[in-house]
Amino acid sequence: MDIGESGYRRYLDGDQSGFDDVMNAYHDNLIYFVDDLVHNLTVAEDIAADSFAELIIHPKRFKADSSLKTYLFSVARHKALDYIRAEAHHGGVGYDETLDDEADTTSLENSVIHDERSRRLHAALTQINKEYATVLYLMYFEGMDVREVAMVIKKNSRQVTNLIYRAKAALKVVLEREGLTDYDE
């Protein structure tokens, strides 16, 4: 149980400060994850805040069969997809065309990704299929296993395994094109 989840347990037991620990633990990673999906930092912050609020409003929806981080990322991903669908439906600016605040994004990236190699790997993820990128991001940057990734993207483990295989193949092509050859399989 990580610090975020233990904080949430304390919050559920009546300790209000426990929720601050939850936000401290997941705040940056969650926003960065959502930003990868919506490509708009302000929207990503909104979605992340809504996701945290969801933990307060519906505490019983979080079941013990997954980690809090998995549940939180799952909620955030759904909200992000809802946003993207709504934007597409209303003819809003497509997420590929939105501009992030680059300084903020870089700052956020620095807090989530600590080494240059990971940063270049993350940059390569932006060039492959969105779903592939999400799967690989969750695995290699958020440290989730196949089962947890499956819970976040609402697919079964077998589908996630196949996705990872294809994602790695796609990423390999990009990395080779970029001249990065020191990656692990």
Place this chain on the structure above:
Amino acid sequence: MMNSEEFRRSVYERAAEYKAERQRKQRTAVKYASVCVCFCVLVGIIAGRPLIRDSVNETLISGTTSPSDSTVASTVADTTSAQTTPAVTTDATGVIATTDAIIAVTTSDTAARTTAGTQATTTSQTAEEHNVYVDDSELKYAITFYGNDDEIAILSTLGSVGSRIERIAVADSDEYMSRFGLDVSMISAGYDLPDEAFFDSQYLVFIYVRGVQSNVLHDELIDIWTLTYGADDEVNLYLYKVPRGSYTTFRLDVE
């Protein structure tokens, strides 16, 4: 981009806002549900009124007693005996000793009851309740009336009057002839029509029955006339005087 403190405050504000919105929606849902329940209850009450009235009538019937034969009331609900033909015997004064089936048989004859009720309504304008007990097969009739200064009620409608009872009329004043369309020529010259003083304490009930009279079963029977009414068929007119402010049950035995 918000700093951590702003983000934290934003989360709590959103949560409070969503909770309030959720409670508002729940209250609205409860409100709508209450309105729906009230509406359904109202519709149910309106739709159920005829059934309730029938039920009340059944209760009245059950409570009906005969001054001369208490078995009438006690056997109202006896549908078992209704399926059998009763042995009707009369005493020296012509009173039927067994009337069980008179009421019981007719309780199930809803269609005929409606017919009887219609007839009573059209001819008895002051009657609020109009009930006639009839056994069509045996042609026994038991009718309970109640009257007071303000109203005359014929209680406990049951049974198959069928085509036997042509008409029921109740008169509570000397204007009854015009009110109920009675033709004085129908009434035999042997009976003096009552004056207004008569109606201070009593009223008259006229029952027109097709068929030959046999036994007359009530002390308050004033007279029976055989007359021609409507078509050329022979009709007996039973004329009763009924005290005001009391329940009075009388029966007819017509063959």
